[in-house]
Amino acid sequence: MKQPHEFAPPSAEVMERFSAIVGEKHIIIDEEAMRPFLREWRDKYVGRAACVLLPGSEEEVAAILKVANEHEVAIVPQGGNTGLVGAQIPFEGGNEVVVSLKRLNRIIDIDEVGATMTLQAGVILADAQEAARKAGFAFPVDLAAAGSCMVGGNLATNAGGLNVIAYGTTRENCLALRAAIPSGALIGRLTALRKDNTGYDLRDLFIGAEGTLGIITSAVMKLHPAFTDTALAWVGAENPENAVRLITFMRSRLERSTLTAMELVCRLGIQFAIRHMDGRDPLTTPAPWYVLIELSARGEAGSAMYDMEEILGAAFEEGLITDAALAQNATQREAFWRLREGMSEAQKYEGGSIKSDISVPVAKIPEMIESGISEVLKIVPGARPVPFGHIGDGNLHFNVSQPEDWKKEDFLARWEDVTTAINEVALSLGGSISAEHGIGRMKRHWMERIHSPQEIEAMRAIKAHFDPKGIMNPGKLLP
Numbered sequence: 044m045k046q047p048h049e050f051a052p053p054s055a056e057v058m059e060r061f062s063a064i065v066g067e068k069h070i071i072i073d074e075e076a077m078r079p080f081l082r083e084w085r086d087k088y089v090g091r092a093a094c095v096l097l098p099g100s101e102e103e104v105a106a107i108l109k110v111a112n113e114h115e116v117a118i119v120p121q122g123g124n125t126g127l128v129g130a131q132i133p134f135e136g137g138n139e140v141v142v143s144l145k146r147l148n149r150i151i152d153i154d155e156v157g158a159t160m161t162l163q164a165g166v167i168l169a170d171a172q173e174a175a176r177k178a179g180f181a182f183p184v185d186l187a188a189a190g191s192c193m194v195g196g197n198l199a200t201n202a203g204g205l206n207v208i209a210y211g212t213t214r215e216n217c218l219a220l221r222a223a224i225p226s227g228a229l230i231g232r233l234t235a236l237r238k239d240n241t242g243y244d245l246r247d248l249f250i251g252a253e254g255t256l257g258i259i260t261s262a263v264m265k266l267h268p269a270f271t272d273t274a275l276a277w278v279g280a281e282n283p284e285n286a287v288r289l290i291t292f293m294r295s296r297l298e299r300s301t302l303t304a305m306e307l308v309c310r311l312g313i314q315f316a317i318r319h320m321d322g323r324d325p326l327t328t329p330a331p332w333y334v335l336i337e338l339s340a341r342g343e344a345g346s347a348m349y350d351m352e353e354i355l356g357a358a359f360e361e362g363l364i365t366d367a368a369l370a371q372n373a374t375q376r377e378a379f380w381r382l383r384e385g386m387s388e389a390q391k392y393e394g395g396s397i398k399s400d401i402s403v404p405v406a407k408i409p410e411m412i413e414s415g416i417s418e419v420l421k422i423v424p425g426a427r428p429v430p431f432g433h434i435g436d437g438n439l440h441f442n443v444s445q446p447e448d449w450k451k452e453d454f455l456a457r458w459e460d461v462t463t464a465i466n467e468v469a470l471s472l473g474g475s476i477s478a479e480h481g482i483g484r485m486k487r488h489w490m491e492r493i494h495s496p497q498e499i500e501a502m503r504a505i506k507a508h509f510d511p512k513g514i515m516n517p518g519k520l521l522p
């Protein structure tokens with residue numbers, strides 16, 4: 044498979060053909076105007092490109108890929124540019140072409156009877172959520188980057204996020220999709236069918252493929268009946284064991300509501316958020332661990348709060364939690380969520396932060412945390428681990444902040460050692476080195492460690508079928 048630096052830049056003739064497809068206004072070649080497409084928000088990956096194309100229809104996307112394939116031009120699909128593994132950013136050579144889905148931002152249809160939304164791939168997640176809400180439904184995907192990421196990007200990464208515990212991942216909520224492939228064809232029927240057993244499921248190949256097979260141009264997503272009543276609480280826990288026990292404890296006692304979020308945060312994470320994000324201590328008595336719990340219900344107002352109060356009272360009696368604060372109004376709800384969603388940003392102000400995104404069977408979370416911290420401290424004594432995340436899904440963002448007296452660059456130079464140690468603990472517990480962020484550039488070298496040669500061979504064969512010249516996002520995902 045060709046690597047990114049082996050691709051030549053598009054010739055003047057090819058640039059002209061691209062320009063003719065998207066229109067002069069929608070091809071960006073100016074360095075300054077390209078800049079936002081060439082770096083991600085943390086500046087961890089900064090690349091260069093021959094141009095950025097902004098197609099306005101699915102047919103234009105397909106036509107771009109056809110020309111690129113004919114002339115062997117490397118393509119980097121881009122949605123909202125919020126990905127965390129460098130998959131949406133071109134390499135440094137400057138020969139690749141970024142195809143941004145920004146202009147494919149139309150919600151095509153909401154089918155209230157079938158409870159589905161048909162939309163173009165460039166619809167911002169928050170806009171899809173808002174349109175669903177207005178129609179009386181809930182859009183199943185939610186994450187802290189909702190204001191910027193696009194549904195096509197969510198599909199291409201099989202995003203997880205805050206509601207997996209209630210609705211499942213993006214994959215589980217996609218009924219159909221259409222994608223442009225390098226031959227110039229648009230494949231996939233946009234059918235809103237819940238049942239359609241008609242052979243191999245090509246849809247699932249494009250979900251989580253990180254733009255290495257083609258470009259998703261539109262999709263049909265499931266909607267869920269909206270919850271009308273929610274209750275939100277921060278609770279304190281003495282240790283991760285109790286936090287994990289709380290999940291089953293709650294589930295087995297729910298009478299009138301559903302568990303829609305369960306997020307674990309360590310004390311250090313809360314301290315960072317208080318220090319840098321204008322956050323407030325959620326509990327009067329600090330606890331070593333915190334769990335943010337959301338219950339949601341339909342029907343009678345107060346149902347979720349009824350369950351929350353009853354169950355947390357019992358959990359307190361049982362010694363599972365040390366304290367609890369219940370949001371009493373919208374402002375408090377917002378403040379509670381801000382504290383959780385600001386976790387990554389708060390770490391930015393504490394110097395270097397090494398990120399990892401692992402998952403383990405939920406029951407193994409305490410072991411993951413204990414062994415993970417111990418391994419990290421062997422490598423960087425004085426490092427400050429800040430594990431937090433979607434505990435209900437067994438998914439932790441096992442981030443580590445630098446020791447206070449280290450230089451940022453010295454700490455970041457240990458990225459590979461630290462993440463390897465954390466990943467190895469996750470693998471030893473039957474877990475994954477990438478729960479929801481994907482492989483991209485960052486974790487590509489892990490593919491041969493986690494998949495058998497036969498699995499890698501099958502993936503390469505699938506790639507070769509759709510993309511025989513390897514123009515789609517080269518150097519990402521597949522080793």
Ligand SMILES: Cc1cc2nc3c(=O)[nH]c(=O)nc-3n(C[C@H](O)[C@H](O)[C@H](O)COP(=O)(O)OP(=O)(O)OC[C@H]3O[C@@H](n4cnc5c(N)ncnc54)[C@H](O)[C@@H]3O)c2cc1C
Pocket residue numbers: 084119120121122123124125126127130131144164185186187188191192193194195196197198199200201202203204205252253254255257258259260387479480516
């Ligand atoms: C603050 C913050 C919080 C986050 N929280 C979560 C979280 O809780 N859960 C989670 O899963 N992720 C999370 N992420 C990561 C990121 O938001 C998701 O991976 C998201 O799904 C990426 O969508 P995007 O539109 O930004 O895609 P991009 O970043 O633009 O692209 C990501 C990948 O998808 C490909 N791609 C994009 N659009 C298409 C398309 N139409 N067709 C084919 N390929 C395409 C790109 O080539 C790239 O490989 C978070 C990120 C941030 C910054």
